[in-house]
Every structure is written in C-alpha cells, then in structure tokens.
Amino acid sequence: MYNPKSNKAEEFISDEEVRATLEFARANRDNTAMIDEILAKARLENGLTHREAAVLLESGKTEEIFELAKKIKQDYYGNRIVLFAPLYLSNYCVNGCVYCPYHAANKTICRRKLTQDEIAREVVALEKMGHKRLAIEAGEDPNHNPIDYILDSIDTIYKNGSIRRVNVNIAATTVENYRKLKAANIGTYILFQETYNKKAYEKLHPTGPKHDYNWHTEAMDRAMEAGIDDVSIGVLFGLDDYKYDFAALLMHAEHLEAAFGVGPHAVSIPRIRKADGVDPGDYNGVDDAEFAKITAILRIAMPYAGLIVSTRESEQCRAGLLKLGVSQISGGSKTSVGGYYESVDLDTAQFDISDKRPLDDVIYWLIELGYLPSFCTSCYRQGRTGERFMEICKGQQIKNFCQPNAIMTLQEYLQDHASPETKALGENLVEAELKRLGDEKIRQNVEKIKSGARDLIL
Numbered sequence: 001m002y003n004p005k006s007n008k009a010e011e012f013i014s015d016e017e018v019r020a021t022l023e024f025a026r027a028n029r030d031n032t033a034m035i036d037e038i039l040a041k042a043r044l045e046n047g048l049t050h051r052e053a054a055v056l057l058e059s060g061k062t063e064e065i066f067e068l069a070k071k072i073k074q075d076y077y078g079n080r081i082v083l084f085a086p087l088y089l090s091n092y093c094v095n096g097c098v099y100c101p102y103h104a105a106n107k108t109i110c111r112r113k114l115t116q117d118e119i120a121r122e123v124v125a126l127e128k129m130g131h132k133r134l135a136i137e138a139g140e141d142p143n144h145n146p147i148d149y150i151l152d153s154i155d156t157i158y159k160n161g162s163i164r165r166v167n168v169n170i171a172a173t174t175v176e177n178y179r180k181l182k183a184a185n186i187g188t189y190i191l192f193q194e195t196y197n198k199k200a201y202e203k204l205h206p207t208g209p210k211h212d213y214n215w216h217t218e219a220m221d222r223a224m225e226a227g228i229d230d231v232s233i234g235v236l237f238g239l240d241d242y243k244y245d246f247a248a249l250l251m252h253a254e255h256l257e258a259a260f261g262v263g264p265h266a267v268s269i270p271r272i273r274k275a276d277g278v279d280p281g282d283y284n285g286v287d288d289a290e291f292a293k294i295t296a297i298l299r300i301a302m303p304y305a306g307l308i309v310s311t312r313e314s315e316q317c318r319a320g321l322l323k324l325g326v327s328q329i330s331g332g333s334k335t336s337v338g339g340y341y342e343s344v345d346l347d348t349a350q351f352d353i354s355d356k357r358p359l360d361d362v363i364y365w366l367i368e369l370g371y372l373p374s375f376c377t378s379c380y381r382q383g384r385t386g387e388r389f390m391e392i393c394k395g396q397q398i399k400n401f402c403q404p405n406a407i408m409t410l411q412e413y414l415q416d417h418a419s420p421e422t423k424a425l426g427e428n429l430v431e432a433e434l435k436r437l438g439d440e441k442i443r444q445n446v447e448k449i450k451s452g453a454r455d456l457i458l
C-alpha cells in the first residue's frame with residue numbers, strides 16, 4: 001500500500017503506485033486540459049507531484065517545459081553554476097552490480113585504495129586546479145574501505161589545504177555510521193538508487209550487501225535519523241525503464257519531505273556509460289531528447305533541488321542540459337583512483353568520461369555561455385542545511401546568497417588558478433555581476449580578495 005510517510009521502502013516506493021502513475025500518464029498524454037492545468041500549476045514554481053510530472057513526460061509540450069525549466073532555475077538559483085570534482089578513494093568492492101566495473105567478479109580491473117598520503121597528494125592536485133568542493137567515492141568493502149578509512153580520508157582532505165566541503169558517496173550504511181559521517185562535517189550524503197524497480201534492482205545487484213533492496217532504499221531515512229539533513233539522490237537512467245525510475249525518484253523526494261520535512265538537497269541525473277566490461281547497449285538507454293525532457297521536468301517538479309550533471313555527459317549535451325535547469329556540474333574530473341596526481345591513467349576508472357576538458361576550459365566555457373561559475377561551499381558551513389535551507393530556497397531567497405558567494409569565489413579562482421584568457425573574461429563578468437548586484441559590501445570583499453583575502457562568505 002502506497003504511503004509516502006512510511007519508513008518501509010515498499011510502501012513509500014510502492015510498485016503499485018509507480019505502475020498506476022505510468023498508466024495514468026499514458027492515459028492522459030493527449031488530455032490537453034489536464035496538461036494545461038499541470039503547466040499552470042508548474043508556473044507557480046512550487047513543484048509538481050510525481051503523477052503530474054509523469055503526465056508532462058508523456059506530453060508533447062516540450063518547448064513549454066523547456067522554457068519553464070530555464071525560468072525556474074533562474075528564479076531560484078540565478079545564473080550561478082556550482083563546480084565540484086569527484087575523488088575516487090578506492091575501487092575495492094564486494095558487490096556484484098553487473099553494470100559497474102568495480103563489481104567483485106571483475107578480475108581485469110586494477111584494484112587500488114589510496115593511502116592517506118596519496119589522498120593528501122590528490123587534494124593538493126585538486127586544489128591546484130581550483131576546486132573547493134569534492135565528492136568522495138569508494139566501493140563497498142568492509143575490509144578495504146571500512147568507515148574508519150572513510151573518516152580518516154575526510155579528515156585528511158580537510159586538514160590538507162583549502163577544500164571546504166566534502167560530500168560523501170559511499171554505500172548504504174548504519175545509523176551509527178551516518179552519525180560518524182555527520183560528526184566528520186560532511187556536506188551532503190549521496191547515494192544513488194540505480195533503479196527503484198525492485199525486481200530489476202535485485203537482478204542487477206545479484207550479490208553482496210547491496211543486493212538488499214530495502215536496506216539500500218531506506219538508507220536516506222537512516223541518514224536523516226542520524227542528523228544528516230542534506231542528502232542527494234539519483235538513479236542511473238537507462239539501467240531499467242527510465243519512466244518507472246523517473247516517477248519513483250520523485251516519490252522518493254516526496255517521501256523525504258513527508259517523513260522528515262526536507263526533500264533532497266540535490267538530485268543527480270547520470271546515464272549509463274561505457275566502462276570496462278560494460279556496454280550501454282545491453283541496457284535500455286535514454287536518448288538525448290528524452291534525457292533533456294527528464295532533466296527539465298525534474299527541475300520543474302523539484303524547483304528547490306540542486307540538479308547535477310557530471311562529466312559522463314559530453315560538452316554539447318551538458319551545454320543543452322544547463323539551459324534546462326542543471327545547477328551543479330563537475331569539471332576536470334578523473335574517475336580513476338589516484339587520477340589527479342598521477343599523469344599515467346591506471347585502469348581503475350568507474351566509467352568513461354565524455355567531457356575531458358581541464359577545469360579552466362570548463363570555467364571559460366561557462367562564462368562564454370552566460371553563466372556565473374561558482375566555487376561556493378557556504379550553506380552548510382553557515383548552518384543553512386535541511387529545513388533551514390529549504391525554507392530559504394523555497395522562498396526563492398537562496399540566490400541572494402548564491403550570487404554574491406559565486407562572485408567572491410569566482411574572484412578567488414581568477415586570482416589563484418585561472419589562465420590569462422579566463423582571468424580576463426572572468427574579471428569582466430565579476431564587474432558586470434557586481435554592478436547588477438549593487439552591493440557595496442560585496443564589491444569591497446572582491447577588492448579584499450584581489451589583495452589576498454580568502455574565504456569571505458555569506
């Protein structure tokens with residue numbers, strides 16, 4: 001029985017409700033009156049239910065949807081795009097996920113776990129590029145990657161320089177371990193569902209602790225119980241029926257709101273990619289046009305959530321998705337273990353990267369496209385998390401923090417890391433943004449940054 005408030009996976013992601021939603025959406029794909037009503041509700045910019053979003057996905061109103069998604073992103077977050085990088089700590093894994101080259105039975109991949117010294121080296125390399133926000137990633141392996149290893153790694157990252165926010169993407173774990181992560185000052189806890197379809201999930205994860213659908217699906221409830229109130233969800237689009245996962249992803253967000261009063265801080269939209277032993281052709285796939293529509297409707301349905309696209313996608317695809325509401329991207333990423341420090345790319349990567357440009361090229365490109373690149377990490381450091389963040393964000397006030405922080409962190413980047421071309425282009429943008437903002441204090445802060453001050457945040 002469907003119950004968004006329930007703490008049982010099979011009730012808040014009720015298979016019956018997902019299937020009824022898909023049937024309802026198909027039945028109303030040409031129901032112009034209903035679609036117009038949903039679009040009118042969407043224009044209020046307060047989000048949509050999973051059923052309404054599913055109807056839009058079936059509808060032919062693509063242009064209206066794209067326009068609206070763009071407007072909502074602008075109204076909530078302004079033109080800033082937050083940058084981050086993944087940091088792969090270890091690719092040891094005991095699970096059997098058939099679509100991931102880290103799976104335990106893969107004997108061709110080179111296994112590696114970074115030592116704390118190697119992590120410090122990676123951090124220095126990432127800082128040299130200009131990154132301030134990392135997402136750490138590790139396979140699930142209680143012997144190689146126990147929680148203490150993850151905690152030590154977080155400590156190493158924070159202690160070795162100026163990385164200001166560490167988001168953590170590790171396997172579903174216990175409330176006790178989530179408490180430890182919270183105490184280690186993580187930013188967001190990230191866990192992708194891969195697919196919400198239980199039967200498909202169990203088949204795709206035949207062995208290892210991840211095989212337990214309920215344990216995995218209820219992970220965010222345990223994280224919230226442990227006090228982590230910024231969580232990031234996502235599915236691997238194309239693994240199974242993307243329409244099923246699209247509806248269920250929104251149901252998961254509705255569950256978190258219903259049960260904890262806080263929806264997901266961010267939503268990632270990865271698509272299955274080629275990797276060692278993984279051929280996307282073996283799966284269902286999502287073409288670019290449909291992927292764009294999914295992205296835009298997620299923005300409309302969850303206006304408050306950060307929407308993240310990684311370097312799995314090509315430059316061209318990312319440019320298209322940025323117009324549809326994406327608000328965070330990775331840049332200059334390496335998906336191999338130790339890939340930032342070492343120039344030789346060992347065969348340890350989780351997936352092939354499409355957008356291989358260095359970070360500076362990505363920053364230049366964003367500015368040219370009319371965006372304001374941001375290295376902001378301010379909210380969680382200023383206590384704007386969970387309900388507090390949602391209150392500000394849903395009131396469309398968060399951009400009043402995002403824009404000044406973006407200007408100040410971009411100025412830092414221009415001072416410390418940018419190429420001459422990016423610096424010239426970026427300084428024009430900072431000046432234009434300062435004029436638009438008309439805030440004397442932020443202008444003074446930018447001057448202080450030019451004179452050497454760092455980490456001035458709102």
Ligand code: SF4
Pocket residue numbers: 082374376377378379380398401402403405
């Ligand atoms: S102000 Fe908060 S929401 Fe805006 S970019 Fe910074 S951390 Fe993100």
